[in-house]
Amino acid sequence: MRFNRVIALLLFPLLVVSLTAKAAIKVNYYQPSNENDRYPIDLVSFLLDKSGMDYQLNGVPSENLTEQRLISDVQSGQVSFISMATNERLNNELHAIQYPMYRGLLGHRVFIIRQGDQHKFDGINSVAELNRLVGGQGRFWADTAVLKSAGLNVETPVKYHSLFYMLEGERFDYFPRAIHEPLNEIAARPELDLTIEKNLLLVYPMPMLLYTSKANPELYKALELGFENAIQDGSFAKWFVEHPAIEQVLSKIELHNRTVLRLDNPHLPAGTPVHRKELWLDIEQLKKTS
DSSP: OHHHHHHHHHHHHHHHHHHHOOOOEEEEEEOOSSGGGOHHHHHHHHHHHHHTOOEEEEEEOOOOOOHHHHHHHHHHTSSSEEEEEOOHHHHHHSEEEOSOTTTTGGGEEEEEEETTOGGGTTTOOSHHHHTTSOEEOOTTOHHHHHHHHTTOOEEOOSOHHHHHHHHHTTSOSBEEEETTSHHHHHHTOTTSOEEEOSSEEEEOOOOEEEEEOTTOHHHHHHHHHHHHHHHHTSHHHHHHHHSHHHHHHHHHSOOTTOEEEEOOOTTOOTTOOTTOGGGSOOHHHHHHHO
């Protein structure tokens, strides 16, 4: 009996270690085609650090994927997360991390236009005046419904890449892009004669969120904890403006002289944290940092 008691005492620390020590969680992500597009990956790493979780990031090859394929790859575990503009379908099929990952920058839009077309936009001061021109957006994008609800005239091709070529081919006049997007998009297509419109800023609530599988509670709980910790201690706001992708945007796209055209977004899914002002970057703050 005494011998058994000694063995139990020797084994108890090993049992405690086995119960408390967890292997690092494996987090798969799509490898970005451009190093300038690493923001979502860097954000996930930052949030997991803030959560205190041990993790291992693993890149997997990416390609031009449909929304359904993106959802399927997350559900199957091919990748652990994706980042997309919020919509009801995604919120139903995946777990939405309800913190705007760009602090609302997705709904702060400048326009890609053709070189030489700036004069078409000079003097525009209202949404009604903008409606004299035609915009372009993806047919199934959440933003398209926002623009149409505001009464704007919009061409809606299915394929993202075709929008740039249709714009240059004069099928429409402007392509609204979140302010962190057009610099890289134009640089990636030097064969097209495109530039950024100088005077206007379209603003509406449209968060981009991180999405995980509902079958992966360990990851989504860690991301939510990391976000909340980083919001409360102020480190996310600091990390955000210092990230190279955001820093580049704020230094190269002039915001302080732009006319702001505001749109409502009646299509936000239930649960969007519009009431938490600390999660969103105010446009006046944005202008001051540019």
